[in-house]
Amino acid sequence: MERQPFASAANVSERLAQPPALAISTVIFALRPSAASGRPTLWLPLVRRIREPFRGMWALPGGPLTQADSLLDAAARNLRDTTGLAPSYLEQLYAFGGLHRSPSQRVVSIVYWAMVQPTEAEMAQESENVKWFRADGLETLAFDHNHIVDYALWRLRNKMAYGSIAYHLLGEKFTLAQVREVYEAVLDRTVDPANFRRQLKQTPHIEATEEYLQGGKHRPPRLYRYTGTMAEDSPVP
Amino acid sequence: MERQPFASAANVSERLAQPPALAISTVIFALRPSAASGRPTLWLPLVRRIREPFRGMWALPGGPLTQADSLLDAAARNLRDTTGLAPSYLEQLYAFGGLHRSPSQRVVSIVYWAMVQPTEAEMAQESENVKWFRADGLETLAFDHNHIVDYALWRLRNKMAYGSIAYHLLGEKFTLAQVREVYEAVLDRTVDPANFRRQLKQTPHIEATEEYLQGGKHRPPRLYRYTGTMAEDSPVP
DNA sequence: CCGAGTTAAAGTCAATTTGACTACAACTAA
DNA sequence: TTAGTTGTAGTCAAATTGACTTTAACTCGG
Known part of the structure; x- marks a missing residue:
């Protein structure tokens, strides 16, 4: 996704010449029983960043747009590669393109969102770098990803009323x-x-x-x- | 937006290396009295393409994403430059990223949509290369722009019911x-x-x-x- | 095997909202 | 002055909604 480890003078001048990086990320929702009440609540899998910036922090699964795939295909492929998930519901959510979403390089992220069934969710094995979190009360994530999750939750509540x-x-x-x-x-x-x-x-x-x-x-x-x-x-x- | 006049062998191999081009386009709706009934109907301004591909055909106003602007700012700026419009309502519609939207080069278009008031609409002077069209029964447009307009109309009808x-x-x-x-x-x-x-x-x-x-x-x-x-x-x- | 406890499923009923329609008000044009 | 047209308020039955009751079907503890 974001490659430059730090900003340099060269980076800054290049920024005007080269096009913004294009990334695909996905917010994945699944239902899991809450530890406290046992009732189902919303969870989502996050992946730990292994590079700068935000190294070690949790982030939405995603990566650069692969050239050979449509946006939807790129989202699905990346999801499979990073989390092992193949969701039955995958749809575009929003394109985020603020100027300072990532340090050093301008990144435009086209964000998808997915709903996975309980059996599908089991495919996403937890590991050192992949973990499920409750959707509300999330800790601070890399980039503007808290913002993106909040937006996804708002859309989810809205769509719920009249959707499938x-x-x-x-x-x-x-x-x-x-x-x-x-x-x-x-x-x-x-x-x-x-x-x-x-x-x-x-x-x-x-x-x-x-x-x-x-x-x-x-x-x-x-x-x-x-x-x-x-x-x-x-x-x- | 799409620069290459034709595809070449060099183009094809470069396609895998360089990131896709990022364009911003806008579907602008305004109300005008229908010529026949006099009742207000939906119209939208289109611009004539002055370069290949699709030279001479009508297309949605748009252009490459300017590096210094957020997505919304880029849409607003482009709209002002190409049509003179400064809409009071401007919102992201959808990101279109199919592989073959444009010949030769891969282009991802982040499409905005706007509603303009009658007084605002007058700012968009018709000219040789800018013209208003009825939203339904549109002629064939450049790229996948008919598809985009149809999607915008669908969203409009849906949003109308409970929106502003x-x-x-x-x-x-x-x-x-x-x-x-x-x-x-x-x-x-x-x-x-x-x-x-x-x-x-x-x-x-x-x-x-x-x-x-x-x-x-x-x-x-x-x-x-x-x-x-x-x-x-x-x-x- | 029985009865208490719990959830599923169907039904009741009043309050609210909706759609079709009527009535009256306020203006223009002839 | 009157006919015609549109704005505005009101009426009423049908449909929908929210709160609640009733009955059915099961498990579990004795």
């Missing part, structure tokens, strides 16, 4: 209570179970299966399936 | 009927005047003035003012 994002955080089959828990986790408020059920039953792309989730402590809930696609909300690009 | 965009297409003071006409133009359907009025009266940032629009043919309507800001919908960036 929730289903991409769940597995293939899910109970209505699980969907409700996603809403509660993201919107950070309780939702009436009965009314929520009534709403979902008249939205498209939610299909009841004949299966029930067994092994719970009480009456087994029916399992549902989401039959929509990722492109349900954003069409052309 | 309509007011940025109108002047400082406006009648409720004018707001309704904007909705009708963008959503392409009729809206009940009485019900629309009831809705608007309980939305924030719409303030009644003590003035009335005189000179009409019938009962003069009250003028209103929008007191919100551009950042009402999109917060952080």
